[in-house]
Amino acid sequence: MAHIAHKHGDSGANLMPVIVAACIAVLLVAIAGIAFLLIAIHARTAGKSSRTEQLAVYRAALRERISMGTYPVKLQPRVFPLDKSELGDSNCKAGLDLEPTSEGGDRRFQYEELAQLGSSRIQLLEPDALEKATEGKDTPESIRGGTPSWSDALQKAFGGAVLTLSEIRFDKAHTHAIVSYNYSCPGECSNGATALIEKRNGDWRRLMVCAGWVI
Numbered sequence: 001m002a003h004i005a006h007k008h009g010d011s012g013a014n015l016m017p018v019i020v021a022a023c024i025a026v027l028l029v030a031i032a033g034i035a036f037l038l039i040a041i042h043a044r045t046a047g048k049s050s051r052t053e054q055l056a057v058y059r060a061a062l063r064e065r066i067s068m069g070t071y072p073v074k075l076q077p078r079v080f081p082l083d084k085s086e087l088g089d090s091n092c093k094a095g096l097d098l099e100p101t102s103e104g105g106d107r108r109f110q111y112e113e114l115a116q117l118g119s120s121r122i123q124l125l126e127p128d129a130l131e132k133a134t135e136g137k138d139t140p141e142s143i144r145g146g147t148p149s150w151s152d153a154l155q156k157a158f159g160g161a162v163l164t165l166s167e168i169r170f171d172k173a174h175t176h177a178i179v180s181y182n183y184s185c186p187g188e189c190s191n192g193a194t195a196l197i198e199k200r201n202g203d204w205r206r207l208m209v210c211a212g213w214v215i
Contacts, residue, residue: 055116057168057177060197060204065183066119072160073122073183076130077108082166082180083194092178092196092210096171107167122163130164133157161185166194175199178210190214 066073082101114122133156166180175198182192193212197204 051113052116053174054168055113056204057179057197058165059116059118060206061165061179061181061195062163063118063206065181066117066121071121071185072158073119074125074158074160074162075109075114075117075122076125076162076164077110077127079107079109079165079167080180082169082178092194092208096176097173098178099170099172101167101169109165125158125162129157130162176207177204 108127109124111124114124162184164182169178170176177197177199178194179197180192180194182190184190191212191214194210196207196210198207199205
């Protein structure tokens with residue numbers, strides 16, 4: 001009996017290296033699978049901007065504009081498409097490898113994002129409030145080129161400036177971005193611009209104005 005027990009003990013000892021090798025193989029397969037998954041996720045998200053990055057670009061574009069005045073600034077929640085005609089031969093896009101224009105989606109600002117735009121004066125309009133306030137007015141789709149009737153309607157409805165922002169076009173390296181804004185304020189001070197924003201030392205700064213308008 002002792003002899004038989006000794007044989008069973010030898011058998012268990014012989015199986016131990018096999019078990020260890022099998023465990024190591026399973027572990028290596030799991031590590032390889034995780035690495036493949038991380039690479040796939042990185043490939044899918046590479047070049048996609050985070051919301052924090054987008055808000056930093058908007059803040060840089062508005063830094064000088066919002067620093068002027070003391071009245072409230074009402075922000076239209078929905079962004080408008082960036083006017084591609086302004087990017088045609090513009091110096092703004094010279095030498096930049098821009099990402100494709102995003103298609104579809106209803107991009108809106110949220111209340112909790114306002115603090116990241118750099119001014120406590122910015123307030124969010126109710127959805128569709130801008131469209132309702134200017135309904136029936138002989139105006140373009142955006143504030144740009146606004147007529148007196150447009151400005152009068154805004155001042156009567158909101159009692160302050162109204163701000164609309166475009167979607168953002170990043171370059172593929174995410175070191176530059178192009179964005180437009182339209183700013184309609186009480187009196188004859190309505191204006192707007194398309195600006196090139198540059199990232200330097202981790203901070204987004206307005207580099208140049210590509211196109212602008214004033215009424």
